[in-house]
Amino acid sequence: RTVHSKVDGLKIFDNVKVDLVAPQELALQEHYVQRMIENGFEVRCFESIEEYISQKRSLIADKWYFTRLQLGRMSDDMVKISGKLRSMVTANRDVIDKMGDDFLFYHPRPTFKWDPVITHDLEDLSNNACNRQSQNGFLIRTALSGALAGVPYICDDFDGEVLEKKVYHDDFVQQIACDDKGPKEYKQGVKPIENGVVIDHIARGSSAEEIKYHISEIEKILELDGVGGSWVAKSKKDPDTHKGLIFLPGYEGLTEKQKKRLAARSPNCRVNVIENNQVKEKLLLHMPEQIYNFKQLDCKNDACISHSANGEPMSAHFYKKNGDFECKYCETPHHFKEVWKKE
Ligand SMILES: [Zn+2]
Structure with missing residues (x-):
């Protein structure tokens, strides 16, 4: 959380440069790194403090922000190497002394009593800004808790931007016109479907092998329990393009829940409801919001x-x-x- 909150929080500053220092096992998830880059930050990644401080001093940041290692959330394999991982992100006196007087370091507190990432001999250094950070944090948390609890005067003078509640629409089903060029024969093999449902355009453009995989996943997700059958077909408009079809003879339609799951698992597929060899209803399913x-x-x-x-x-x-x-x-x-x- 400590690092994730910086991904957007640092946007209040101009010209942000972030150096991320962590072995791969503890690294910030890639999508957060990407978001930092999208937010206009200059981002560099390093495996350890040792690697980081081997650069010229002018390339090293003046403010360092440490976080606790989330050992409780690590897998057993990672716990086995946790000593090594911790040492890669631990600062001791030697490291801090190299940085000079302008340098400050922070930590959200509390630190672990055993194996802390900032060793105990750094507590009284003038570069240690952790306590000041905790003092600020106390006031900010008090104000935020008060605001959340509705204490009247706390946010009365707030004139900043208010986050708008996002509205999610549930309109992923689009009815499309059934062309009236006479009866359209949806055939599974050679026998046309008289009454039932045909799901069309599954994974259109993928390879036949991929389409088969998509079909079997969709059958599971829709809980079809082995009813009906499936087919990989060549597109009539473009014979190089394949698409998948699922045939459900006897079905009168899909339930709303099935439609939503299908729309999420196979966006842009079509659902055709067939009655007496005629396409009675044709639906285009978009990815749900x-x-x-x-x-x-x-x-x-x-x-x-x-x-x-x-x-x-x-x-x-x-x-x-x-x-x-x-x-x-x-x-x-x-x-x-x-x-x-x-x-
Ligand atoms: Zn999740």
Whole structure:
């Protein structure tokens, strides 16, 4: 959290330069690094403090911000090498003495009594700004808690920008005209479907192998229980392009929940409802603006509070962002293929 909050928080400054110092195992997630770059920061990455201070002094930052290592959230394999990882991001007297008088270091507190990332002999140095930071933090947290709790006078004079509540629309289903060029024969193999549902345009443009994989995933997610069948076809307009079809004979339509899951798993597919050999209804499914409340969903970040293995009451919830889904809780971006529980 300490570092994640800086990703947007540092935008209040101009010309921000950030040097991220951490071994790969502890590194800031890539999507946060990308967001820093998008926010206009100059970002450099280093594996350890040793590597960082081997540069010319003029290239080294004057302000260092330490964080606690989240050992409790590390896998067993990482705990085994935690001593080595910690040493890569620990500052001792030798390191600080090299930096000179203009240098300041910070830490959100509390620090670990054992194996702290700032050794105890640094407590009384004039470069140590941790206590001042805690004092500021106390006042800011008091004000924020008061504002959240609705203490009347705390925010009365606030004239800054107010965050607008984002509204999510639920209009991912688009009705499209059924062309009336006579009966359209949706054939699975040779036999046309008389009555039922045909899902068309699945993974259009992917390879036949990929399309088969998408189809089997969709069948699971829609809980079709082996009903119907599927087909990989060449597009009539462009014979080099493949697309997948799922046939559900006897179906009168998909439920709203099935439509939403299908729209999330296969954006831009078409659902055709066929009655007496005629396409009665044709729907184009767009990627939904948010998806949640389905047991098939899971965040791929196993440190996320919503990850199913963590047993917390928050269940997976994703918002559409830049053509992908973003986890509501940890902001990890997911391709639409990735929001589903692995079996
Ligand atoms: Zn998450």
